[in-house]
Amino acid sequence: MTTNTETAVQTVLNFINGQWVESETGKTAESRNPADRDDIVGRFQLSSKEDLDRAVEAASEAQKAWKKLAGSARGDILYKAAAIMEERIDDIARTMTREMGKTFPEAKGETARGIAILRYYAGEGMRPVGDVIPSSDADALMFTTRTPLGVVGVITPWNFPVAIPIWKTAPALIYGNAVILKPASEAAVTAAKVVDCLHEAGIPAGVINLVTGSGSVIGQGLAEHPKVNGITFTGSNAVGKQLGQAALDRGIKYQLEMGGKNPVIVAEDADLDLAVDATISGGLKSTGQKCTATSRVIVHEDVYEAFREKLVEKVKALKVGDGLESDSWMGPSVSEGQLNTVLSYVEKGKEEGAKLLCGGNRSVEGSNAKGYFVEPAVFDEVTPDMAIAREEIFGPVLALMKVSSFEEALELANDSEYGLSASVFTTNISKALSFINDMDAGLVRINAESAGVELQAPFGGMKQSSSHSREQGRAAIEFFTSIKTVFVK
Numbered sequence: 001m002t003t004n005t006e007t008a009v010q011t012v013l014n015f016i017n018g019q020w021v022e023s024e025t026g027k028t029a030e031s032r033n034p035a036d037r038d039d040i041v042g043r044f045q046l047s048s049k050e051d052l053d054r055a056v057e058a059a060s061e062a063q064k065a066w067k068k069l070a071g072s073a074r075g076d077i078l079y080k081a082a083a084i085m086e087e088r089i090d091d092i093a094r095t096m097t098r099e100m101g102k103t104f105p106e107a108k109g110e111t112a113r114g115i116a117i118l119r120y121y122a123g124e125g126m127r128p129v130g131d132v133i134p135s136s137d138a139d140a141l142m143f144t145t146r147t148p149l150g151v152v153g154v155i156t157p158w159n160f161p162v163a164i165p166i167w168k169t170a171p172a173l174i175y176g177n178a179v180i181l182k183p184a185s186e187a188a189v190t191a192a193k194v195v196d197c198l199h200e201a202g203i204p205a206g207v208i209n210l211v212t213g214s215g216s217v218i219g220q221g222l223a224e225h226p227k228v229n230g231i232t233f234t235g236s237n238a239v240g241k242q243l244g245q246a247a248l249d250r251g252i253k254y255q256l257e258m259g260g261k262n263p264v265i266v267a268e269d270a271d272l273d274l275a276v277d278a279t280i281s282g283g284l285k286s287t288g289q290k291c292t293a294t295s296r297v298i299v300h301e302d303v304y305e306a307f308r309e310k311l312v313e314k315v316k317a318l319k320v321g322d323g324l325e326s327d328s329w330m331g332p333s334v335s336e337g338q339l340n341t342v343l344s345y346v347e348k349g350k351e352e353g354a355k356l357l358c359g360g361n362r363s364v365e366g367s368n369a370k371g372y373f374v375e376p377a378v379f380d381e382v383t384p385d386m387a388i389a390r391e392e393i394f395g396p397v398l399a400l401m402k403v404s405s406f407e408e409a410l411e412l413a414n415d416s417e418y419g420l421s422a423s424v425f426t427t428n429i430s431k432a433l434s435f436i437n438d439m440d441a442g443l444v445r446i447n448a449e450s451a452g453v454e455l456q457a458p459f460g461g462m463k464q465s466s467s468h469s470r471e472q473g474r475a476a477i478e479f480f481t482s483i484k485t486v487f488v489k
């Protein structure tokens with residue numbers, strides 16, 4: 001997978017047609033630990049369109065035989081990859097923590113999830129794929145079957161560098177597609193470790209390919225490539241829209257999972273301790289860098305003060321530090337750019353008149369000075385027009401808003417261009433039902449944090465959060481295959 005240099009820093013290669021190869025550019029980039037900028041996690045290839053062409057050619061050729069393999073045989077390879085990943089779980093999780101900063105327990109949990117997703121889709125190779133439809137002709141048989149798209153471009157972000165590549169790649173593979181994975185540059189070393197598990201599991205040459213490098217060269221190149229038949233992307237809205245347009249121009253299928261501005265409603269009858277803990281976990285774990293992270297906290301006036309007091313006390317006590325240290329609860333921002341984005345939103349919040357109750361400063365105590373750490377922030381007196389109430393920050397910033405009725409809370413929760421995930425805390429069944437019916441979000445959660453959905457359930461958003469397809473579980477078959485209607489006379 002890598003070449004070792006004298007300094008023992010790994011150089012991750014591209015994986016093309018079953019071989020680990022250097023880019024024809026001869027250029028690499030460094031991946032550094034956001035908790036300690038002196039720590040070089042590895043180097044990865046800065047690939048060119050020529051590298052991408054080679055990968056697409058290999059995938060296009062390999063897919064012909066791959067799609068003919070029995071689903072169970074494809075599944076066997078995914079089962080083997082899961083077993084290999086299980087043996088390597090600590091190494092992969094540690095690399096993830098070093099590369100993008102989330103704490104080691106979170107990284108290990110994510111890797112375990114990746115393993116479970118591989119197993120879920122391995123089993124999918126044995127499940128039915130079509131329907132028999134009664135024909136109006138008594139001498140005919142009519143049914144549907146599904147056919148793979150062909151070569152699928154998978155473009156992934158850094159915030160779930162194991163789970164997202166796997167939840168896109170595993171269904172693509174099991175339904176008979178070949179894959180080109182273009183991982184986020186902030187997490188390229190981790191992605192190579194995932195691909196290596198599939199390689200070691202015996203996946204045929206060309207069926208999975210890894211091409212690292214700049215998003216605008218490789219990501220956009222995938223969407224524009226004449227031999228790529230589908231694009232699945234998770235990341236920012238700006239990039240998603242460009243990729244969607246390129247895919248639309250070529251008439252290929254595309255799937256975009258993008259940003260969120262996820263609300264939690266705390267009703268006057270809520271279990272406040274549960275609501276506080278879920279707001280902290282949903283909003284601040286992974287340094288708030290989850291598309292499903294809680295960022296707007298809408299609280300009924302009757303419990304507002306009690307909720308605020310408990311929340312602030314607990315947030316102040318959170319330990320921010322290197323994710324490899326066992327007492328760290330929250331790691332760093334992934335990059336200097338992301339840190340500056342968070343700090344600039346904190347400034348904007350203050351300028352616009354919100355009251356900062358805690359946090360919001362760069363954390364530079366002790367060894368934190370070496371990384372991109374920020375103290376988790378809680379704002380009070382936030383109004384719906386403020387930037388911190390409207391725009392995705394993708395950092396550990398909670399915006400508290402007070403309301404005087406459940407109807408007002410729901411209206412405020414829906415007042416967003418995003419619609420990914422939303423939570424309500426209530427012990428009242430009518431409020432819960434009205435939230436389920438009237439909240440415009442792809443994930444609607446009652447008495448549970450906004451972040452997270454089980455791997456066997458559909459995942460995706462409404463409004464600007466998504467291109468409205470769904471990932472994970474059985475829903476993935478809709479994107480990664482096309483339906484053929486068969487009529488046999």
Ligand code: NAP
Pocket residue numbers: 155156157158159160182183184185186213214215216217218219220234235236237239240242243257258259260290291392394420461465
């Ligand atoms: P990003 O900047 O959009 O990057 C995502 C991927 O796109 C990376 O592989 C990136 O490559 C590539 N890319 C960048 N510029 C590109 C271009 N011009 N053309 C084609 N590809 C390009 O997003 P991010 O910063 O990694 O992730 C944060 C965003 O992802 C947030 O908005 C978050 O909400 C969203 N997200 C959504 C979900 C969800 O399921 N809805 C899950 C996680 C994250 P490089 O790394 O090389 O730039």
